[in-house]
Amino acid sequence: MENLAEGLRLPTNGLDYAILAIYFAVVLGIGLAARRSVKTSLDFFLSGRSLPAWVTGLAFVAANLGATEILGMAANGVQYGAYTVHWYWIGAIPAMVFLGLVMMPFYYGSKVRSVPEFLLHRFGPSSHLLSSIIFAVSSVLIAGVNLYAMAIVLQALLGWPQWVAIVVAGFFVLLYITIGGLSSAIYNEVLQFFVILAALIPLTIVGLKRVGGWSGISDKLTASHGENFMSAWGGTGIGSSNPLGANWLTIVLGLGFVMSFGYWTTNFAEVQRALSAKNLSAAKRTPLIAAFPKILIPMVVVVPGLIALVMEPTIGQKNSDLTYNDAIPVLMRDLLPNGVLGIAVTGLLAAFMAGMAANVSSFNTVFTNDIWAAYLKKGQSDRHYLLTGRVVTAVGVLIGMGTAFIASSFSNIMNYLQTLFSFFNVPLFVVFIIGMFWKRTTAAAGFWGLLSGTVAAMVNYFWLYKGGVISIPSDQGANFVSSIVAFVVGALVMVAVSYATRPKPSESLAGLVYGTRSPGMEEPPAEGDDAWYRRPALLGWGAVVLAAICYVPFSL
Secondary structure (H helix, E strand, C coil), X not given: CCCCCCCCCCCCCHHHHHHHHHHHHHHHHHHHHHHCCCCCHHHHHHHHHCECXXXXXXXXHHHHCCHHHHHHHHHHHHHHHHHHHHHHHCCCHHHHHHHHHHHHHHHHHCCCCCHHHHHXXXXXXXXXXXXXHHHXXXXXHHHHHHHHHHHHHHHHHHCCCHHHHHHHHHHHHHHHHHHHHHHHHHHHHHXXXXXXXXXXXXXXXXXXXXXXXXXXXXXXXXXXXXXXXXCCCCCCCCCCCCCCCCCHHHHHHHHHHHHHHHHHHHCHHHHHHHHCECCHHXXXXXXXXXXXXXXXXXXXXXXXXXXXXXXXXXXXXXXCCCCHHHHHHHHHHHHCCCCHHHHHHHHHHHHHHHHHHHHHHHHHHHXXXXXXXXXXXXXXXXXXXXXXXXXXXXXXXXXXXXXXXXXXXXXXXXXXXXXXHHHHHHHHHHHHHHHHHCCXXXXXXXXXXXXXXHHXXXXXXXXXXXXXXXXXXXXHHHHHHHHHHHHHHHHHHHHHHHHHCCCCCHHHHCCCCCCCCCCCCCCCCCCCCCCHHHCHHHHHHXXXXXXXXXXXXXXX
């Protein structure tokens, strides 16, 4: 990602820049409008828990649909072919449904402001502080990836110097979050969701027409890359080789269970959107509503990657100056006229800003509530914490600028992100899932399970895989294995430590362990929430069935 290919410069004109300017003006307008609703720290960090489900649902999917997702999954499409759909239909939808149906009642019902705060109630201060630090670090790392990737892309496409792109986008994200808090971020994410689709849909349609439709893609890539390249499950038998470097077991367990559930159920950048919903019913429906557009995202992200590979067969190869990350920029350069080009550039910029804003807004919440207010400055006024949140927002943006360059060594930024998820999210998930379903789990077990899982994932990736001790065909395959290792080690440590230490009294676990209830976990549905089409179980199972059906064309 450090150097996009030469010759990607787009022939932009005044119309394209006018569209970009209008977008920036609207973004700031939303921030100024949201400012009027920010009177307390709860308003700033969680929108006062007042937003409707359709808004939080679209923000939920937009927060994930950053440019790292767009560029990274298109890059995966080029590098791994149809195997990339696993990140959506098995690597996202089941976990999103589990979050909505099982975990949101605990998160929302306990009235916590963040995911780490839930660990404080369940396990105590040691696990809480460790998870807060881990999440704060991962948030600014991922925010930095978005900012750095955006700067490199805008330099290649528009000729902007990197520092100009970083300052411009970072300034606008900083401004609208500092002014309007989470409400500003969420309503901008809703806008950005539609802007992103307005950019990607024309790109996909024009690209399909250029390469002869889906049959043209299938025929050309099957001929050049083998019959399994366009199959989701072909060549994934244990002992078989494939571009992904993973078999069905590591796909199902590593990606579909451990990594996926670890990300979607514990990543506060996503969960924060659901916590801002107006009631428990809306909070439960937030990830379930988001699941339906998420199912269809491969059509405008993975498919363009395949189109780019047909149009530029050397992309990503050693003798080419085009990297995997160039897939979307190549299509924008070759396919789009002015005007539409401006929308596409704006959509790409919106995606970067959405991804960065999601992580910055979650960083300021965790740092302020779970580190500053909990351990450094206890008992201060609400106004003090509101001001702290605004200051920390600026700090998060600046740190993100500094951490962004860590991603420069990865030619596929999705590989980098998945590595971070295996280090940070999977150990959190094992602590959550065991602590939530096993009353015997102790406070010490939560701390040591989280620490051991994180260390185990890093040891597997840096020492065993990168050090050549074990042979894994690809970085993504290594990430799947690291996730499984982190889960198994964390779980074993938690079980062992739990039996060696004293558990909490059962009465202190009300609302924190499955099968228990506490005040607030059950509330009467708001008017209209009991309609059949709003029932969480129907939405959740409907999404799972639809995702399974989508596999059919890629499994024949």
